[in-house]
Amino acid sequence: MQLWDYIGDNARSLTFLTYQHASLSFQTVLVGTLVAIAVAALVYRLPLAAALTLTSSRVALTIPSLALLALLIVPFGLGVTPSFLMLAFFAMLPVIGNAVVGLRSVPPAVVESARGIGLSRWRILLTVELPIAWPVILTGIRVSTQMIVGVAAIVAYVLGPGLGSLIFNGLARLGGANALESALAGTLLIVVIALVFDALLVLLGRLTISKGLS
Template sequence: MSLWNYVQGRGETLTFLTYQHASLAFQTVLVGTVAAIVIAMLVYRLPIAASLTVTSSRVALTIPSLALLALLVVPLGLGVAPSFVMLAFFAAMPVIGNAVVGLRSVPPSLIEAARGIGLSRRRILFTVELPMAWPVILTGIRVSTQMIVGIAAIVAYVLGPGLGSLIFNGLSRLGGANALEMALTGTILIVAIALVFDALLVLLGRLTIPKGLK
């Protein structure tokens, strides 16, 4: 059976799995991004803490995702819970480093000028430093999103939602009917999700980054 025939006969199922995969990736990247920015805001003014945070976020990315997922199954069981926690953890890592670097790279002269006109420390953070750091933070979010869309496939190992079930079911049945089509369809749809998310983030950058910072 051809790939096209396989897709035509399973449109509703594929749409549902694609939605699950995209929704899981979006939610975990959102949670990871918020957590990462909060952590960055807490440490960026402390040189040692900032350096340790950036280093730790990079080292954390070397943790095998499947191993972390397996460890989370013990306290959280199978399904959505361990999948969400694992993905949110990895989603935060690229953003933390970029957020800290972006906040620390704001020119001191701008901060002093903001203080000179009477802005509080909090207002300087939200009206000067975060907007200046946003292009760097957004780059981290783009990297995080592409990574998470791909990693989300492995949550099928713990009965998590998404397109990973197509890929692993297909690979486990190689040589059988529709096995190759199943794996290829899952892979192609994951790539499509990644491309759509990246295009949306590029658009977000164009809408939110001032021309002078591009």
């Protein structure tokens, strides 16, 4: 009951921090997705470049997020900028892999048919290949979103926005008044954001994926 009392007593600040966390996660996933699809579109027709991109994206996921965040503090200082850049970088990685795999899995016969009716390379990419690859790309976006919503908590270390401040402040004051409730509230709200985003992406998939591809 103390947790619910804490949430009720701090509803305004919790709402603001939740909005910050959700907004930061949404924006970084959006930017990461756009960059990832652009990179995939440039390399998927080149076997060596595609293989290097896939390998690099998988290796880059092993970079400790705190280490990257610390490196970004040097040129950008504390606050939103290093937080955004770190999250956008990690958001991009799962989507790149899925975008390359999805685009390379488009049946060659479909591409040849599109060429046969006179479509340009970029028209084929936009109207044929990307729609066919979209289910695989969307899966990458869902993975990226879940990861980023969780990782976004650590930006509190560099005074970044979001719910991470509740968690780390609570853990730093364990034993003090409302310390545990603060950490639990931050964790619970992050889980809620992750569930809401995933539900919205499932809905997006139902609205945008052709029944023949689902």
